[in-house]
Amino acid sequence: MTGPGATRLRVGVYDLYWQTLGGGEQVDGSIAQVLAADHDVTLLGPEPPDVERTKERLGVDLSACGFRRVTDDHEASAASADFDLFVNGTYLSRAVNRAPIGYYYVHFPQVPTRRSDVVRQKLCIAGVRAMRALPGVQRSHRLGEVAAGFDRRIVRTDFLPSYTRFLSNSAFTAGWVERLWGVRSEVLYPPVRPSVTPGAKRNLILALGRFFDPVHGHSKKQLDLVESFVAMETRGEVDQWELALVGGADAKDREYALAVKRAAVGHRVRVHVNARGELVEQLLGEATLFWHAAGYGEDPDVHPDRFEHFGIALVEAMAAGAVPVVYAEAGPAEIVEDSVSGRHWREPAELRSITRCLIDDPGERERLSAGALSRAQAFGGDRFADQLLGHLTADLAAVAEPSITGDAGT
Template sequence: MKIGVYDEWWPTGGGGEKFAAGIAQALTDGNEVRLLAHEPVDTDALGERLQLDLSGVGVDVVPIGQGAVEDASADYDVFINASYMSRAVPRSDHSIYVVHFPSPPQAAPSGPKDRLRQVLRPLVAKPGVSITYRQGFHPEERIGKHVVRWTTGDAEVEVALPPGAEEELVVHVGRFVGTALGRVPIRIEVDGRHVLNASVAARAGRVERATVALRVPVAARPDGEPVTVRILSDVHVPADVFGTDDRRTLGVPVAGVQVGDDLAAVARRRYPSLDAAPIEFGWARCYDRVVSNSAYTRAWVHRWWELDTAVLHPPVTLQSRADKEPIILNVGRFFSPEHGHGKKQLDLVRAMRALVWRGKVDGWTLHLVGGCAPEGEEYLAKVRAEAEGLPVQIHANAPGALVRELYGKASIYWHATGLGEDPDRHPDRFEHFGITTAEAMSAGAVPVVIMAAGQEELVDHGRTGMLWEPVVQLVCFTEDLIADPDRLVRLSAAAEVEAGRYGLGPFGERVRGLVDDIVTGTPDT
């Protein structure tokens, strides 16, 4: 069979990409497996980074855009969509969709702001006018107070206009492109005709004011078809310019596109929800099988999408055990918790301070290991300041060899993602599964982790590790384990066995079974 595995984010080489690439590796025997990507992928380099063997996997490059992905999916016997937030509808004979975490539906109006939007929405509507982001745009992301779509350097917007209409189209481009890029040239074409040359440069000061409005004339076409507006610009790769983990090819950040410049148009751009249609999830039901990466994710898919899914836990690269040392380990990127499911390193340092104050951790050291992009430097500085004078070692952007060495030597593993968060308001701020916890367990580190989300699936309290809720339990459980070496050894052995269930071997068996089931028509159980 010819199998395509799609992930828009292959260049980032993160946890989601390891999941997707693990699926590809598992299916190479007897199949032609291709990574569906938006730019060339060096499978050898990607495999080395993810600790996977992708030597038998090819690459197919398609344009960015939902339509292009849907068209490409028809070329495969089995299309596996493992791209976060993708809503592409498959056109292959068989298909699987992987949910890393679901997007929420549009909530029913409840508070004063929601009711105000319902009143204003019909007032700002522009009859006969619609704007569609066709291709060449990355998914939405938030920068400051702006929701933007980065282009790939060549993006298209379709503008539907009523017959005979002549309007001004306003493209709002963010000026938060980074000073290292200098001035980025932009060219705008309307139905293949060059209409504007412009440029954008980084602006110091408040991000909220950092946009520039590019104005171009548009007129309804005689044939009634939408007008095609093309936005072209120079491109960059953030990893090469700024030293981040982001290896996407980026053009310019488009903060909004509007027709006209009256108050209604401004309101629609400033408050997109005034123009937004309710989010529908019918596309997910077009797949033969939808799988979630954990029972925690499955519960939220059921709650938000009203869809039952199977669970396919991510593949875990099992680590090698070494002679154990008095090391407490935590692995995770350094960034402020309000930017996502933060790893709460600041809280872990404070827990270590409490242990030191109680005088029960002589000779023990807490090691915090993780990547840190420029936007995480401020949070990292706070962690370093809090750790001053404590037996805490911080390894920012550590090489993989050091991470593996610490996995092998660590006796205890701490994890606190989700601490202090509201699971109903921000379920995405919790660990959906917990690959680093499983990796640490595979090397015999005893997990002492928060009793929340995916961590509860990994750890059997009192048998393979310890689950805590208030931080005082983290302190007390750690203290008890340090004081009882025999128990630490027993839990270490049990944790190592448990982690083996999530290794590449068992994962591959589950993936192959899943594909066999959809091809043969076996019902989901």
């Protein structure tokens, strides 16, 4: 290689969850797609992603990428040595990077918030040290398994120095990366490729997100939204308006989804669980307002993982012309500029008051809808690609040529 960017780089993009087609895979797939235009990209994971489904569901084209099977962080770390650039996009991964340049895309860092987690961490560290001190541990299969069990449960940060750059999905996440890991992280917002253009609006408030049960941690708080709408309905403040709640749910969240459905009975509230994509797009196009409540009732200093770290569905709704009314913390508060591209709320009474004002003032709705459309453009694929390639150009220039090529003398 005669200069930065003069030859094609070997790039590995690591994601243990390619098959889930979630928000993390949209980001990791977008990274792979952008880099595959000029470099040789290999996807790392347990199973190859379905290229057609990924393109259909996420709008990401992985057809130019190769695949290499790795099943865990240890295998990914070993594989990283074969690349010029290793990109780790696996949630909560602790894989050590062995490539000359390493990027870690942080969806959110691991948060040991409970006292029991801290105690467990200390016990496991002590257990590993004690087992190493015992004679015969290496020769005993049973004792070796106990030592390995302790070792797996330790929350490590020794992988951090191996990476060139940390990238986060929001300033909220970047702040917690610095707070928990002690490293600086650049904000690289996920690319949002809206599939819905603004259409004919009707008196519809939409909330879009999975039905996560709050007992398990992160929740979109759909039950709180139903309660707010019903309170407005009782006072005659949402006459001729409807609330639609749309999202997926699996077995462990079934009871919460059923509770939301029960609360909606007898009211102008429609609950769509595991709805088809066509219905989701239809409702996005029709919605006038978009409600968002993730993080409500939670303490960001105690449970930051229970907040919305970015908000892809929120940006999709804004791109479709809906006016967002969002809880004033974390990713949504960054995306939505209060009174410019939407509104912020902190208490349900404020959510109801803001909503009532927007219902009564079509001119204000139109103004904020235009602001939302404009703001959504800031989270497009072109901006994502430009930032990513800008980082790579800077890092290539900073790395000595022999360490990139590995065979500079030939």
